[in-house]
Amino acid sequence: QSALTQLASVSGSSGQSITISCTGTSSDVAAYNYVSWYQQHPGKAPKLLIYDVNRRPSGVSNRFSGSKSGNTASLTISGLRPEDEADYYCSSYTISSTYVFGTGTQVTVL
Amino acid sequence: QVQLVESGGGVVQPGRSLRLSCGAFGFTFRDHGMHWVRQAPGKGLEWVAVIWDDGSNEYYAASVKGRFTISRDDSKNTLYLQMNSLRAEDTAIYYCARDEPRGTYFHYWGQGTLVTVSS
Numbered sequence: 001q002s003a004l005t006q007l008a009s010v011s012g013s014s015g016q017s018i019t020i021s022c023t024g025t026s027s028d029v030a031a032y033n034y035v036s037w038y039q040q041h042p043g044k045a046p047k048l049l050i051y052d053v054n055r056r057p058s059g060v061s062n063r064f065s066g067s068k069s070g071n072t073a074s075l076t077i078s079g080l081r082p083e084d085e086a087d088y089y090c091s092s093y094t095i096s097s098t099y100v101f102g103t104g105t106q107v108t109v110l
Numbered sequence: 111q112v113q114l115v116e117s118g119g120g121v122v123q124p125g126r127s128l129r130l131s132c133g134a135f136g137f138t139f140r141d142h143g144m145h146w147v148r149q150a151p152g153k154g155l156e157w158v159a160v161i162w163d164d165g166s167n168e169y170y171a172a173s174v175k176g177r178f179t180i181s182r183d184d185s186k187n188t189l190y191l192q193m194n195s196l197r198a199e200d201t202a203i204y205y206c207a208r209d210e211p212r213g214t215y216f217h218y219w220g221q222g223t224l225v226t227v228s229s
Contacts, residue, residue, distance in 0.1 A: 045220065048216060051213065091157070091216070097167075
């Protein structure tokens with residue numbers, strides 16, 4: 001199972017919106033609506049941001065939103081803030097009952 | 111509140127074994143599937159294994175299948191990862207993570223334990 005493909009880095013200015021993409025295959029992202037997104041600050045454990053493509057857990061800001069089209073999922077961060085500077089990973093459930101993460105995207109707030 | 115605490119990491123020689131533990135606190139452990147996820151130094155996240163809430167099924171990443179075994183002891187609220195035939199490429203921080211009933215995501219994470227495979 002190959003990792004899902006994410007751009008290595010994305011940057012934006014404070015207040016802007018950015019979108020991080022996550023491309024998989026018919027065996028994972030396209031197969032189910034089971035894509036999730038995680039934020040990881042340096043030296044910290046990952047934190048769940050989005051699950052089931054577009055659902056937010058309690059306590060996660062509504063500035064984070066998710067979507068999916070075919071084999072590509074996306075995470076949009078609106079109103080970018082300095083504290084959003086972190087690594088972001090997508091994940092998908094697969095047809096083999098396993099899981100796969102994306103390669104990760106480093107977000108820089110200019 | 112939900113808390114996951116990993117332990118058992120350390121330095122181990124290639125080819126040797128190590129067992130990781132993950133203590134679960136603040137929730138009904140037997141109601142949740144549990145995962146191990148690892149992260150090599152400076153690298154991305156890699157899913158390792160899952161065990162269902164009732165322990166009836168386990169699934170593994172191809173990179174560890176046949177060498178690692180995930181298990182759980184609901185009486186001790188503890189998740190385990192038995193790692194055999196360790197390789198240098200198994201060097202990573204190992205996180206345990208909890209999913210949600212009928213969920214397919216990692217809702218809560220521990221802080222991780224570092225495993226270093228080196229001679």
